[in-house]
Amino acid sequence: MPVADAASEKLKLLLAPVRKRLKLSGYLTTVASLLWIGQAALVAMLVASLLQPELHDLSVWAAALGFLALGACRIALDTSAGRISFNAADDVISKVRAEVAQQEALRSPQCAGNENSAALASLLAEKLDSLRVYITRYQPAQVRVGIVPLVILGFALWHSWVVALILFIAGPLIPVFMILVGMAARSASEKQMQEIGSLNALLMEHLSAAVDIRALGAVERSEDAFKGAADTLRQQTMKVLGIAFLSSTVLELFAALGVAMVAVFVGFTLLGEITFGSYATQLTVYEGVFLLLLAPDYFQPLRDLAAAWHDKASAVAVAGELAEREKQELKPILGRGGAVEMPRAPAPxxxxxxxxxxxxxxxxxxxxxxxxxxxxxxxxxxxxxxxxxxxxxxxxxxxxxxxxxxxxxxxxxxxxxxxxxxxxxxxxxxxxxxxxxxxxxxxxxxxxxxxxxxxxxxxxxxxxxxxxxxxxxxxxxxxxxxxxxxxxxxxxxxxxxxxxxxxxxxxxxxxxxxxxxxxxxxxxxxxxxxxxxxxxxxxxxxxxxxxxxxxxxxxxxxxxx
Structure with a gap:
């Protein structure tokens, strides 16, 4: 099995015990996002009531109370979803950390191979936290991106086929570029994770041999080696950040173009310069404002997914390291790893x-x-x-x-x-x-x-x-x-x-x-x-x-x- 496939499969296995909870968290955040449609409708209706009181009759107080009520529901749903996903992440990380620690506790010191304690500590203390960010950010965003844009696209199509067409064309371009950028992100994240472990191992080796290094007059050479390793990690980290900024730039470009085109179409339609794009009648103030408010939220789930794309790359890199560890031959000590009390006495x-x-x-x-x-x-x-x-x-x-x-x-x-x-x-x-x-x-x-x-x-x-x-x-x-x-x-x-x-x-x-x-x-x-x-x-x-x-x-x- 290719390394990338093995890492992805390992990540799925890690999340399998909490999959239901993650889906529930994703659905809660999805409902919270969809409530914006109701809030946008209230704002649009209020603006239309102020500009066209003969067509709409909605008081400011009614609109404000409805907006606040929906906002409170969104906050409650997001809070519940966050709590569920964070608890699920804690369970996954605790389980993995306990399994790896137990495995190492049972590993025979005579057959430990080239395993470095600093690299192991880096995995347990630092790298596993990448799974937490992936679980709490990427997983809910993945659920939202499959539902929210389609629902908003349906509302847009109900009012204007042109707005729906703009969103339909601009939206899919973002995942395509995210996939292209993501290929480079995964490779860069894997190299960064390797450099973190190598630097920790090098630091541990230098600390344990500090007396010998000083006695041999190799302090300067040791410093140069450590500086070189730190500089390599810095370069790799900057490369990861560069890819992350690139993906965000691509996303914001297409999102901004999509929202801008919707704004131009709605504006010229309300001015009477564009007479097509809607159905029986031209867009009203209510419909125009409603579509303008929906357009940014059509791209928001895609933005969230892109922002968490690097988190996925880091999580896959960690899962790949765990998969590689499982392939290593483990010669455990005899026994079950727990001390059983017995009388202490000389024995042949x-x-x-x-x-x-x-x-x-x-x-x-x-x-x-x-x-x-x-x-x-x-x-x-x-x-x-x-x-x-x-x-x-x-x-x-x-x-x-x-x-x-x-x-x-x-x-x-x-x-x-x-x-x-x-x-x-x-x-x-x-x-x-x-x-x-x-x-x-x-x-x-x-x-x-x-x-x-x-x-x-x-x-x-x-x-x-x-x-x-x-x-x-x-x-x-x-x-x-x-x-x-x-x-x-x-x-x-x-x-x-x-x-x-x-x-x-x-x-x-x-x-x-x-x-x-x-x-x-x-x-x-x-x-x-x-x-x-x-x-x-x-x-x-x-x-x-x-x-x-x-x-x-x-x-x-x-x-x-």
């Missing part, structure tokens, strides 16, 4: 025939092994031998291609993964925290924890000095990447969190990598403190000193990569 870990393959690559095969409860295992081997992958398999973060893995009495499957994983804690090589206080980050697994337990865990992890030097101690807010503490200090905080979690199984991925000797020694002692507390400890490491302190070692061969 064993596997046999276990293997895993990244796509078409040669599978990584792991020799049979068993780690008794409360003991430790070091997984060692060359880079690329599959150490981190084996840890991810044990945690159920990726589904195995074959073999069995057992945690205690249960096999790791999609049905048991959540329960088994709730008894584990992960010490990552690259620490990640909530943008919260140190205390909040330490107590993630258990909620409220007494202060004496926190102090004991910090001492066991040799992290009490880290907290003491922070400006607000336990109440210091950390950045998501551990801003405010060094890499070794962040890992010690992770170990303290693991101790407070009371997890029965601790998985550590290269916990001493890139650390100086003293810090690596402190991390090693903290890990051993976890084992001494009774936890089953499994560590993937290149550090021979750390591996030698484990109860057993599993050596992975390089050919398994």
């Amino acid at each position: 870990v064993a596997w046999s025939g276990l293997h895993f393959s990244y796509g078409s690559e040669e599978p990584m095969r792991y020799q049979e092994a068993k780690v008794p409860a409360g003991t430790s295992l070091a997984i060692v081997g060359a880079s690329g031998s599959g150490k981190s992958t084996l840890l991810a398999l044990i945690a159920g973060l990726i589904p195995p291609s074959g073999g069995t893995l057992r945690i205690g009495e249960f096999e790791m499957t999609a049905e048991t993964a959540d329960q088994l994983r709730s008894n584990m804690d992960w010490v990552a090589q690259t620490p990640h925290f909530l943008a919260e206080t140190v205390r909040r980050n330490l107590s993630l697994a258990r909620g409220h924890i007494p202060a004496d337990e926190i102090d004991e865990a910090l001492q066991s992890a040799q992290a009490n000095g880290v907290v003491e030097r922070l400006p607000d101690g336990l109440f210091t807010r950390l950045g998501e990447t551990g801003a405010g503490v060094s890499g070794g200090e962040a890992r010690r905080l992770l170990l303290a969190r693991a101790m407070l979690s009371d997890a029965g199984i601790i998985l550590a991925d290269e916990p001493t990598a890139d650390l100086d000797g003293d810090t690596a020694r402190q991390i090693t002692e903290s890990l051993l403190a976890l084992k001494d507390k009774g936890a089953t400890l499994i560590v993937a490491t290149h550090d021979k000193a750390l591996a030698d302190k484990m109860d057993q070692q599993l050596v992975l061969e390089a050919q398994n990569a």
Whole structure:
């Protein structure tokens, strides 16, 4: 299926649950627009009563009250329609945002591909709002444009076939040019959406590597790269605006010509210079004023649709991005994504025939092994031998291609993964925290924890000095990447969190990598403190000193990569 067709089909699927509400909103705004016909008739009749009192007898008060009553009805209908469409838009965006977030929450970190968190955040926080404008503006305008012009054309034809002919010729020219302009608008909007995601991704990369960029003296080069990306986005945005202004100019040109021709015809007819165009008799003052008031509203729905045409292009671009995401192969973590509570206690870990393959690559095969409860295992081997992958398999973060893995009495499957994983804690090589206080980050697994337990865990992890030097101690807010503490200090905080979690199984991925000797020694002692507390400890490491302190070692061969 072509990309454009896939995007349009995806947009239809997104709107399917709220289609009835959107139609109701469109019909309400249509009725509100049609009420102008009654208001125009009252104004025309009032003008005719003032100029030709012998033909029409309508008091100013009666005309004013009728006009205000119809106006109040229009306001009430427009308000109701707006509320319905805005609620429908909120439902669509909330559903899409929840689905994408849920999908990403279940995506395996080992198989995430080239997905950038900044691009994902841009989609969820910025781009999805394009759907709101499309739903609240374009959808009602699409309903109105199919009804209101035809009704007004019928009233015009009832009074003058010439006016009807003018409107009939001028009206269809607008959609034709809108279609031509819309082709360029869709392409420009898609490129703009891509540039927004790229710029956000580039900014996130530069922020995360700010220290390295400064250390390498590449600040100026980094600034130039970012300026170039920002300038590209500026140019693309200006191109989109240019197309939007072009479509509005074309619309206003034909609308102005149509209204002007109706005004010229009515004026010369009332002056007696034109004697054709009506039926039995020439146009009266009432008919002339009535037609003049109807002519602009004949084009108004087309104007609204053209004004929202760019909104449609943006929405289609977002729908296309969502459709592309659905085509990507998703390797989810095992389980249903929800934590199921179970007693936290040391448990044995064993596997046999276990293997895993990244796509078409040669599978990584792991020799049979068993780690008794409360003991430790070091997984060692060359880079690329599959150490981190084996840890991810044990945690159920990726589904195995074959073999069995057992945690205690249960096999790791999609049905048991959540329960088994709730008894584990992960010490990552690259620490990640909530943008919260140190205390909040330490107590993630258990909620409220007494202060004496926190102090004991910090001492066991040799992290009490880290907290003491922070400006607000336990109440210091950390950045998501551990801003405010060094890499070794962040890992010690992770170990303290693991101790407070009371997890029965601790998985550590290269916990001493890139650390100086003293810090690596402190991390090693903290890990051993976890084992001494009774936890089953499994560590993937290149550090021979750390591996030698484990109860057993599993050596992975390089050919398994």
